Amino acid sequence: MEYGYRCAACGRSPKDDAVKLQIDHKIPQILGGDSEPDNLQTLCTACNHDKQAMFKDFKEDFEPLRRAIVLDEVHMRIGELLKAKEGQDVPVALINLVAREENRGDPTKRLRELRQIGWVIVNRKKRDGRRMLSFYRVEHWEPWPEGGPGLAVAKIEHERKLRKAEEMRRRGHAG
Structure with missing residues (x-):
């Protein structure tokens, strides 16, 4: 088991x-x-x-949740939920629910990665008694890249690492 x-x-x-x-x-x-x-x-x-x-x-969010939660890729699940609620604040609890990463990932990292592929996502915090609640809202989204957002994010990260390694190499030779 x-x-x-x-x-x-x-x-x-x-x-x-x-x-x-x-x-x-x-x-x-x-x-x-x-x-x-x-x-x-x-x-x-x-x-x-x-x-x-x-x-x-999240009963009032049932339809967007139902459409998003069954998608294969976490970026698409989160993105499709945000698109369905475009212009509205989406509680992080709902994003975590649709992300369904079961302790293997970080849904807020996925939001940052969506920003890397051109999405504009804003965060708002609101105090509820002693608790601080987080909400996210998409203000602009891009169509899904060919191959999916996960592949696009992996490519961006790979290119970033190559640039960093090149910069480190140049600094090592310059000093």
Whole structure:
């Protein structure tokens, strides 16, 4: 079992923590998720209820979320959500939800990468009691590059590293 008989969200287990595990669809079926093994995970009852409540919090965003969450590439999931909500502040929690990187990535890094391919995305923070909430809004977007945004970002990063290495090489010879 991929999660070692532990909750994929909090890591608790029936043996060590006396929790009950449930099979969860990473992408809920109502949003287009299937029952294939790569879309399933174990969650403890508490984490599963938290996830259900989170999806209910975004009920008014159901259609843009449903269209974006099933896309293959994380940049496209985030970008299509922002495009669908163009001109509106999108809470970072909704972006994290559609990014579905499950602790393997950083959705805010993906936003920076979208900026590298010509998107204009602004960040706004708002205080809610003692918590600071972040929102993102797309003000300008570019069509998806041929090969997809992930490939375009990888190319930009590779070129940046080559320029940096060249600059380091020149400094080494100049000194």
